[in-house]
Every structure is written in C-alpha cells, then in structure tokens.
Amino acid sequence: MEQRPVPGRTGGAPPRSAPEEPPADVRRRIPRTDALLRDPRLAAAVDRLGAHRVKAAVRQAQERARAGAIPPEQVPQTALDLLPGTASGLRPVINATGVLLHTNLGRAALSAAARQAVREAAGPTDVELDLTTGVRARRGRSALAALHARMPAARAAHVVNNGAAALVLAATALAAGKEIVVSRGEMVEIGDGFRLPDLLVSTGARLREVGTTNRTTPADYAAVTGPDTGFVLKVHPSNFRITGFTRSAEVAELTGLGVPVVVDIGSGLLAPHPALPEEPDADTQLRAGAALVTASGDKLLGGPQCGLLLGRADLVRALARHPLARALRVDKLTLAALEATLTGPPTPTALALTAGPDALRARAERLAAALAADGIDVRAAGSAATVGGGGAPGVTLPSAALSLPEPYAAALRTGPVPVVGRLEAGRCLLDLRAVPPEDDDRLAEAVRSARATAEGRA
16 A cells, blocks of 8 residues: 655655753653642651741752753652751761760760660659659659669669769869869860869859879879868870879878769779779779769660769769759760660670670671672771770770772762762772671662762872
8 A cells, every 4th residue: 555655754764853851841740749749758757857848849850940950850859859858957966986985976875775766765753753643753863773783782772864064063062162173184175175173163163273283192193182172083084195293182082081982984884894894983083982983874874974972972962953953964865775775785885895806807807798799899807996985095906997099088979878988098998997797788879879979080
C-alpha cells in the first residue's frame, strides 16, 4: 500500500522534535506549597521539625525549580534533602580524634541507659514530688542517693551545672569576704581563657597564694592560715605537668590546720583507676581528710555536664541552701542522665578507657581491608590516644587507626555523617579508641561517601 507523504515534510526525513516547553509552562508544573505539605514525607517532617522550617525548605526547592536548576518533579525530594535530621542545629559526629573526652565535641558520650533516661524524663516527672504522699519532695533525691551509693566516703552530695560552678558555690558559701589559701603552682587556667584566680575572686573571696610554682610545703599553708581563712584549696593541675625539683602538700598533711580542705579534682574520677594511676580520685581525697571534693560529671565519670560537690554533711548542707545554689541547679534531664550513669552499665568513656590494643588493632585491620577492597587508599596504623578534657596530662593510651590521605579529613568532617579525625605526618588518622565498635560500619560508610570529595581535592 502506497504511503502518502505528510504535508510539510520532505520525503523520508525524520520528524522534527517538539519545541521546548516555554518556561511559563514549567513554572505551572511546580507543585503548590499546600500540595507539597500534604506529601506524607513532608507532613511527617512538620511533626518532627516544625512547619516554619519545612515551609522554608519547600520554598527553596520551588525557587530552584523556577530557576531551572531542577525539574518540577524533583521539588518534593529536594525539599526533603534540604531538611536537617533534627530540630537542633547540633549535628551528631563520630569522634575519631583519639581524644576520649574532646571538649569541642561535648566531652563524654552518654551511655544508652543515660540516653533512655533522658528521653523518659523529657515529659512531666516526679523530680520534686513524692507520689505516695502527694507533697513536695527533695529535688533529684534518687540521683543524689545513687551518687552517695557510689561514694560512701562522702557524707552528703550536691549537684550543680558544671565543675567550675561547684567551685564557685563553695567559694561563695564558705569564703566570701575571707581568704582562700592556694599554692602558686595550682593557679591554673581551665580553658578558653578562664583562669582559676579570676573565677575565685569573682565570688568575693581573697586569694592568699603560698609557695612557689614548683614547690609548696605544708609549712607554707600553716604560716598564713588563721581566722580570716575560709578554706584551704587544693587544685589538681589537670591540663599540664610540672616535673623535676617539685613538692606539693598532700591532703592528709593539711587537715590539722583548723579550716576545711577543699579539693578540686576536676576530672570526675570517683575511685582509683588502674589505667590512670596518677589521676586523683574523689574517694581517695575524702578518705585522706578532705572536707569537700569538687569534680565534673562529664569527664571521666562519663555522664552529663554537671558539677559534683561531695563531703561533710554540714558543708554540703550550707552550700545547697545558699541562694546561689538556685541559680546553679541542674534540670531534670541532667539528674536523670547522672543517675543512669551512676547505676547503669559501663559508660562509653569507661569502655574506651579500657579497650585492649589487640582488639583495636583487629578492628582497624578489618576496616582497612574492607575499604581497600573498594579501591580506597587506606591502611591500618598504630596510634596513641589521650584522655582529654583536662584529665591525665601526659598519659597516652596505645590505640589503632585508619590512615587515609590528608584530603579525607575535610571531606569526612563535612559529609552526611560527620567524622572528626586528626592530621599526623601528612595523613588523616581515624583513631578507633573513642569509636564504639557498633559504629564501625557507619565509619566505613562515611569513608566511602567521602571518597569522591577527597580525591577531588587531592
């Protein structure tokens, strides 16, 4: 059957493609905001993140479609991709720095028990109510009972919002208008420019410095202690070490001066630890005669940020009833996390501190082999981890790491799952001591995701 040519078309020539759709037609295909918000995925995001943030992401996605950067059909997914995982600006990271208590990363990671306790305490709780009698009860009584159970040498305990606050409360309640006797070798800077002398003077106390930078004897304290002395202060110089011709007075040598001896151990170690033989602990200091010990809860204790005050019942009672205590008190979430830390299973900090070098090396070799099979330039390497957070200065912990080309450091920090490592000898090291074994697969996937970006920067 003979085919007739189509008018306007030369014989046998292929048909011309349809003209491109005018931009106005493309804009008409962009989904409306109300329609997008009915998308089940975006509706769920509204419940999780709030309508304002979701609408802002929708508008950004629509603007990209109007500019021709994406087709209209991609607007819903683009809006979802623009949304953060949580309503907070804080992003969870994997700490592969080799610093167990990294201040810039929030120090101690809470245990699963503590995280669960925080979730359960997020709603109404009996934080100050006796459910049996229906009357007001002591705030945080179960957390304080747990702290006393772990620290029987302390006759009483009180909790404030951080370690520095614990020392400020002690100085305000016990030494305002009086002298605090302290060794010159213990006048430390605690980080970010905050200096202990400035902190103590702000409370209205006067500092009476004794001894020298490297040597202070019990006689130096005795020579100046008198009616104007609020207390003698011993501070653990937790972020530096002085070696050589040194002398410092022990707590037991100062208990006969007739004034309280307050010891700031800083790092939050409650009892001696075999891996940290030179790190002071609260139990030892109290048994040596300290009237009061102050410490941080988010360091070696492995709990939430808080300050611990442990010691004589009369002193702790005076601190707890001081007007400043109200301004420094902790919320129900901190109390819940602290109690679960004290009564629950070993914390991530405790597990990282006691991780065996052989197990760490085996993990590094397994991960390196899996990543190398994907063509990534990686190898297992020995490493040296530290405690950090102002604890155990000079102490290194044998560890193992993944060694990658240097460009991986920035690529991993900015990836979908941020990983923070460290640079050493021109390589990016991902130290595994502070990385829980259950995060190994996430770490490997983060390395794979960072590969293209890292190789592009090489």
